[in-house]
Amino acid sequence: MSRPQKYRHVQCTPDALYFKPRAVPLCNLEELALTFDELEAMRLADLEGLYQKNAAARMQISRQTFGNIVKTARRIVADALVNGKAIRIEGGVCSVAKKEGFICDDCSHTWVGDAINDICPKCKSGSLARTREPITKPKMP
Numbered sequence: 001m002s003r004p005q006k007y008r009h010v011q012c013t014p015d016a017l018y019f020k021p022r023a024v025p026l027c028n029l030e031e032l033a034l035t036f037d038e039l040e041a042m043r044l045a046d047l048e049g050l051y052q053k054n055a056a057a058r059m060q061i062s063r064q065t066f067g068n069i070v071k072t073a074r075r076i077v078a079d080a081l082v083n084g085k086a087i088r089i090e091g092g093v094c095s096v097a098k099k100e101g102f103i104c105d106d107c108s109h110t111w112v113g114d115a116i117n118d119i120c121p122k123c124k125s126g127s128l129a130r131t132r133e134p135i136t137k138p139k140m141p
């Protein structure tokens with residue numbers, strides 16, 4: 001009895017998708033796969049410090065599913081760190097939140113964000129429009 005897997009909502013995708021121990025040739029390395037939903041679960045639980053209930057809600061999955069995902073993710077990362085294995089981040093049953101561009105009607109401030117917070121981060125105006133340009137990930141300073 002297997003149900004089709006539910007999409008897991010992922011808010012953040014990493015820039016770096018491959019991690020390996022330094023100075024070990026790839027051919028001598030064992031590689032582990034970490035899926036985007038596993039990484040997201042760890043991000044919410046361990047970086048943002050959310051309770052499992054809230055983290056599960058963010059990913060739009062049950063708390064039990066979240067618990068399983070985060071447990072798997074931690075085991076993979078621990079295995080890589082302890083045993084010197086590489087991690088490739090890929091795949092998973094995920095829907096990635098689209099970032100959208102906004103422009104403030106009042107102060108003309110533009111920014112990229114989720115469509116959830118619909119106020120201008122600069123002047124707190126609620127009068128916004130979506131920008132039409134394709135959105136690229138903001139560069140790190």
Ligand SMILES: [Zn+2]
Nearest residue numbers: 104107120123
């Ligand atoms: Zn504004």
